[in-house]
Amino acid sequence: MARQQKEQPRIPQDWALFAWQGVKVMVPPDWSPSALTGNYEEGYVRLDGPDQPRLEVKWAQSGKFVNIEDVVQRYCKSLTKGREGKGVQTSESTKLSVKMPKDRSSVRFFSWRLDEEAYGAAWYCKTCGRVMLVQVLGQPGTGVDTLAEQVLSSFEDHPEGDYLAWALYGFSCLAPKEFRLTGQRLLTGLLELDFENGRDKLKIVRWGLANIALKDTDLEHWLRKESKKGWRNFHVILEPTDIHGHEGLAIAGPSAAPLVHLGAIALRMIGRKFPDVLRGAAWLCPQGNKIYHVEALIDPADEGKVAVLVQSMVCHKEGA
């Protein structure tokens, strides 16, 4: 007997990638993050459209069995709290046409309706051990259910391989997944993500308005000035190099502190790693009018990871 194939909803071409803490999803281009909290184990993100919240994702790691039906029921109950008589309609038997990966267990779809309408799903992922609750919101009668199917069908809740995708505001990269996000600056004209893995450090920065930043200077001088504080204990060498078709700089800097050097030698003698070099790259993307700066404090044995990260960063679209 031929098995009926669920047709996957098509994702419009202009949709953008959003990726954060192992979650990866395609969304309409005018949805952008308004809340990014927590960490890989537990967190919450919300993406807003021009006039209202459109997507919410909550996750929590759990080592033990989680009753997803309970999670959804409790959630729907929390919506009706204090709104008795306001006609909140909830349904846990919503039929959305979404094909879920095999490692998701206890998948439950739900919907509710108040002044706005929401369609969502919750599940437990056996691979990453996280409970996910995802909902798409919108005005009733605007096809929120179809939108939810599109969003959910593109939704990934953990990375494949050794790198974690980070993507927002048109920026995207793959960072080694052992690095944990420790800081973020998301300002107009500046996007910075900071990571740590033990003593290893990694930062990824995108500056806007490059033409203004480089008005009376060049990339090398600008970068040295920007990085003065961070580089004070390193002999930083900047080598011109081609990055994504742009004029860029390869950053290499051994530590200038003699004791660090000794510590590194001692640890390497017993087969351990020690982060005592800076490795990275910076480049100007004229198409996007942006400067990119990636820098890691790592053991030289890990420099290939920085190369993968730089390679993964799409700074402009071909033909743009």
Ligand SMILES: [Zn+2]
């Ligand atoms: Zn997962």
Ligand SMILES: [Zn+2]
């Ligand atoms: Zn570019």
